Amino acid sequence: MTIKTKKLINAPDDIIPEFIDGLIGAYRDLLTVEGSTGRAVVARHGPRDGKVGIVIGGGSGHEPAFAGYVGRGLADAAAVGNVFASPSPQQILDAGRAADGGAGVVFLYGNYTGDVMNFTMAAEELAAEGTPVRHVAVTDDVASASYDRRAERRGVAGDFFVFKCAGAAADRGEPLDRVEALARLANDNCRSMGVALGACSLPQTGTPNFEIGPQDMEIGMGLHGEPGMRREPLATADTVTDELMAPIISELQLAEGDRVALLVNGLGATTQLELFVLFRRVRQILDAKKIEIHANWVGEYATSLEMAGASVTLLKLDETLTALLDHPCRTPALTVGNALAPVADAPRRTRHVHAPKAGTAIDRASLNASGQITPAIFRTMMGAVAETIRREKDRLSQLDGVIGDGDHGITMDIGWTAVTAILYEKPADMTISEICETIAHAFLTAVGASSGPLYADAFRSAGAAVSGRLNLDGPAMAAWIKGMNDGILARGGAKVGDKTMVDAWAPASVAAATAASMGLDEAAVLQAARDAARAGMEQTAQLESCRGRSAKLGVRSVGHVDPGAASASAMLAAMAEAVDWHQGDHRRG
Missing domain, CATH: 1.25.40.340 (DhaL domain)
Incomplete structure (x- = not known):
């Protein structure tokens, strides 16, 4: 018998515009929507002339990612795709144009085929309009490819740290090439590993994406409800945490005296009770190795609808990344430092978008x-x-x-x-x-x-x-x-x-x-x-x-x-x- 899941939604096809409408209504002081597609969520006080624009984006279903990280000091705009689907080039273009302050734009997204294709196509068109564009695909998931093929790895919860550091660099007035370089530095120093205990279901189907036994778990699952790299019998929280942490520590070559930022991330249906048990074990492991946790977050920051499970992400810090991580920001999902007071809307330069070429008449x-x-x-x-x-x-x-x-x-x-x-x-x-x-x-x-x-x-x-x-x-x-x-x-x-x-x-x-x-x-x-x-x-x-x-x-x-x-x-x-x-x-x- 097919198991049907339950969700508090109206028509499945309306879920994204209704989500955006609700999000904007809840954070009217922070967010607005720009562009003809209705899918570009923009920071009211983020984009400004002379600042590199930061555009993030991806499929919905990962809330608070991606639109939840739009705000002053972080992302200037997010392109919101359908559930688990990349935004289209036009939706990304709306976000890119909104974020453009004349100093260029950086696109940040997870390393998935659809995102790479669509952001690349949008970057080509935005560049043709005269806006310099850089883009960085996040590749933090150690489970998804071997180290010698790390450029093929997908982006999971490491988006959180890469977005934060890039947004801070832009907010501090760094030029385009430098913002790109710092985003890549954060990506290079970031590793994640996750575990899933249960599948999620799409609003349009109402059925679990994959089947998993009551005594099984998926190690190295994806952020879109994909099965993991391997299936194992369910183990204790400490055993699972040890398994997740081992490849992260090894790849980052963490040693006594190093400092890290830590994210213990829930996938949508994992309780705070469980997440703090995982955090406890992570801290024990790092303390035993005399590795300092400079900052930590525990909660739901990059979810997979109602998937049961969690991931652990570490960002290995140096002085540069520490300063970027500590830089103030204010968004619906993340506030760092003293709350930033709203700023008066400043005049923005007028963008001149090239009109499409008229088609040649066919004889x-x-x-x-x-x-x-x-x-x-x-x-x-x-x-x-x-x-x-x-x-x-x-x-x-x-x-x-x-x-x-x-x-x-x-x-x-x-x-x-x-x-x-x-x-x-x-x-x-x-x-x-x-x-x-x-x-x-x-x-x-x-x-x-x-x-x-x-x-x-x-x-x-x-x-x-x-x-x-x-x-x-x-x-x-x-x-x-x-x-x-x-x-x-x-x-x-x-x-x-x-x-x-x-x-x-x-x-x-x-x-x-x-x-x-x-x-x-x-x-x-x-x-x-x-x-x-x-x-x-x-x-x-x-x-x-x-x-x-x-x-x-x-x-x-x-x-x-x-x-x-x-x-x-x-x-x-x-x-x-x-x-x-x-x-x-x-x-x-």
């Missing part, structure tokens, strides 16, 4: 009209994809919950819902390449996560591949499918065998090209792509993940189908079915 008479897939049929195919993803979203999220964070079906449905909302408002005479550009924009604006930029680039690439076509025949259909694969490869960098959506799109591209070379029509080309994508998707169950959040699971990912490959297979199947239906209907007519 439809010059387009190749051979082939049965017209723009109208192509729209029908895209509508069929949207319907299929909506129908399959729970299954896709369940697949993702086993090896990831459980949101893939949800984020794909958000994207395709946005596509259908905008697509049918557009002119009926749009070409297929124009339809693809519309879909790309919808994904970028609505989705965030890794699916947003990947499918945005996929549809742009596919649209460009058939820009000279009015209709699609067999070879053009194959070119479109190849364009989808090429766009995903260019943005994500994955390859066949990494256990990603590429394992479905790449064989689909090869099969489509082969079918087209044999002179088969567009329907047969799509059928060949569909069958190859399904086989590729099924093969991912035998692979060990090398990309994305599931890569941290290693061999534990074997035996499970990749959700990105599953959604790719479902998309191609929906397209093929729509074309088959149209041809059958046409023959009947």
Whole structure:
């Protein structure tokens, strides 16, 4: 029997705007919202001319991170994504523009595929507008990769210390390069390790992301509800703390006389009673080694919805980091030093955002009209994809919950819902390449996560591949499918065998090209792509993940189908079915 969880929410799709509205209402003296997306939470007295802007962000569900650390002396703005999903480039741009005081902006976020892609795309656009941008991905989780691959590690509760130090550096008037360097120094000196005793559940699904026995625990869990690096029998608090602390102390090379800052962080459903028991043991370990705790925090600072568990984070201090840590700040979730009095609003410089370039008019008479897939049929195919993803979203999220964070079906449905909302408002005479550009924009604006930029680039690439076509025949259909694969490869960098959506799109591209070379029509080309994508998707169950959040699971990912490959297979199947239906209907007519 499927266990359903309970949450005090209204409609799941409204939870983020309602959360932001409540947060802003509770801290009207500290926070406001700027930008058209409604997802940029901005400090009322943070951004100012001549100061480096600090922008943080990531998915929701980690409260008080990220918006809770917006305020004077810390972050100037936070981009708020959907639950466990990166904010989109447009949402990040809103935050970046709000934080820009003319001295440049630093983006800070956890080292996750979706965050890296979306913040990078936003940084590229902000830089094109004339704002210098630096970005630092936090990599404090010792469990997620070996030391020699530490650049691949994910960011967990170490965000707390990196954000604090970078925000202080900017507030003290340090220049852009120096703020970036100090953020990297804090990241290099920060290590975390966590344990999970129970799974969390997404508001849209209401089911636990993974199953765990009553006498088990997950060591090295992720911050998005992912399973840990390994499962072990539940142990005592002291035993668990010893296991968490050992790799942290070893990697930081802590020795007698060193000083640290300490965070014992609850994941959402762990009591203060338990957290202070963990803190007690951490202090015993550090005292025995004569390592001084300069400052400590115990509580919920970077959560994972209602996950049961905790993490321990240490920041190894030197004089520079100590001064940054002690620098005053005032935010909803963190106040350090004397409370800062509000300051009068100062005039801000006017930012001049470049207007988007007008598209070049298309001469439809010059387009190749051979082939049965017209723009109208192509729209029908895209509508069929949207319907299929909506129908399959729970299954896709369940697949993702086993090896990831459980949101893939949800984020794909958000994207395709946005596509259908905008697509049918557009002119009926749009070409297929124009339809693809519309879909790309919808994904970028609505989705965030890794699916947003990947499918945005996929549809742009596919649209460009058939820009000279009015209709699609067999070879053009194959070119479109190849364009989808090429766009995903260019943005994500994955390859066949990494256990990603590429394992479905790449064989689909090869099969489509082969079918087209044999002179088969567009329907047969799509059928060949569909069958190859399904086989590729099924093969991912035998692979060990090398990309994305599931890569941290290693061999534990074997035996499970990749959700990105599953959604790719479902998309191609929906397209093929729509074309088959149209041809059958046409023959009947």
